[in-house]
Amino acid sequence: MCPKLSFLPRVGQVPCISGTIRDMNVAVCVKQIPDPAGELSLDPSTHNLVREGKLVLDDSDSYGVEMALQLVESAGGGDVTLVSMAPNGETSGLRTALAMGATAAVLISDAALAGSDALGTARVLAAAIRRFQPDLVLAATESTDGYTGTTPVQLAELLGWPSVTFAKHVELGEGLVKVRRQTEAGYDEVECPLPAVVTVTAGVVEPRYPSFKGIMAARSKPLDELTIADLGIDPSQLGAAGARQEVVSVEDAAARQSGEIVVDEGDAHERVVAFLERIKVL
């Protein structure tokens, strides 16, 4: 078993570019989440995920960060600015993404944001992004912990920009972005004028590991911490107060039935075919 690792974009993976675009400024929405490998728990009264401990960069967002870095590299210049909303002034996940090579980060952290739903989050991200007017906003198709997959499109709506979801390939053109959008049957080729919001799927690019140089360079990169007062948003639209979504109850997922083991006694292929027919896959 030889693991596939790549530290350089492979040929064909580097987004190619037609026309001349200078200084491509990309914002990447970066969610910082409780380490999925650790112990996770829900608050018994609000049923919200407990986010008190250290948070990490959501793996889903490492693809957006990598994509943004590659797009800016291929454009020949520009900035990759990270935008994150997280409790307790958490910056660990942002530092990981800065070490990968992002230029700067904006963190919005405010006690009044506790209990935010996806729309509240989108409001906050939109207000932060409006301040620096990037050419393109990248986000993941869905986060690993909440995975409603609704934040980016609400963000696009609030910004008044078009959005393209499920991107499996992203390329820049003159004043536009070309996206191969994954569908059930294959993919659609979509062109969309900039500025726009694009959500990328896992595997769209191979995220780089932060090099030690990148880690040391991240020390001196700008990391702005903003409150909702800085953004001038009405607090009644945010946090638990503004949330239109409430988690009413939580139940354990039904334990999965143990599978059927087919031991090959010369007829395994027939039994597997029979099983697939029974569940109407064949």
Next chain:
Amino acid sequence: MDFRPTPEQSLLQEAVAKVAAGFGHSYFQERARQGAKQDELWSALGDAGYLGVHLPERYGGGGMGMAELTIVCEEVAAAGCPLLLMLVSPAICATLIARFGTEDQKETWLPPMASGRLKMAFAITEPDAGSNSHRIATTADRSGDGWQLTGTKHYISGVDEAGAVLVVARTGTDPTTGRAALSLFVVDVDSPGLTATHIPVEIAAPEKQFTLFLDHLSLTPDRLLGTEGDGFRQVFAGLNPERLMGAAIATGIGRYAIDHAAAYARERSVWGQPIGSHQGVAHPLAGAKIELELARLMLSKAAWCYDNDDASAGEAANIAKYAAAEASLHALDQAIQVHGGNGLASEYGLADLWGTARLLKTAPVSKEMILNFVAQHSLGLPKSY
């Protein structure tokens, strides 16, 4: 006092853990069995700059210290891939070159070592001079403006994957003490006059050990590292990094063992409840965890002392190496025990680490020599040899 890692150290740890997790113990085990190397892992670490974190930035390094290099080493071992050559090439050889090399030597050797493209082996041990380096018999004689090297070294790791070997040789005798005056030489592995024969050992690791026969091997003057005759003192500068790395490999193996054992004890059930609920299983594992964390604490202190030129750096490195080797063996033994019969199965990836964990009690410095050091230097007891 502050026991927290810096944000950069935490990031480094996370990043190395991710890289190493892409390989993991099954990769390591398979490579060891096939007699193959771990080149992909080594290059991945080198490409990201992790093998040179402690070297000066001018020579392709990261400009930090042993605290960072031990983090890299422990993390890779904790993923089930203990890399013995990290102890040799970046920790001993590159440290000695950075410290005693000429500008030319640093420019030649350090950048490729920092990037992982070059590994350098280290040869001090001899059949008749193991723990006692004063008895080294390999001799470098003046020959023209260069040197001629003759002698035998044994148990030299990684000669088959290294580009060069840093050899400790006698260049004279100290007139006052009668002891060997030592010097250091960088020798290309493909030099005429160098033959290496494999020494089979019962360690399931990709690194192999060799006996090196050096027969009138010619060296140009630029191959002398540091000052002629000052080798003993110079080698000493490499010993603390070597001990720190020995400790880091050990604590990495200890973490790997305890993580696996705890996970198994939570899942495995033979009396209707997880075996971890039996105190006979839980307590020894908790004890092993305590010993391991104490060793890790000593390791961070020792690395800090080294990086900050603290006077107790030597004592701390020795104590850390001793404690880590003991804790790691104990943790691995207990992990094997917790796994019952599975503890011996190849699939569970524990028993095959025994050779490496056990080695660290003997090499790079033996338990007894550390006890000698502590008895003499920390307790002021008379030297016994």
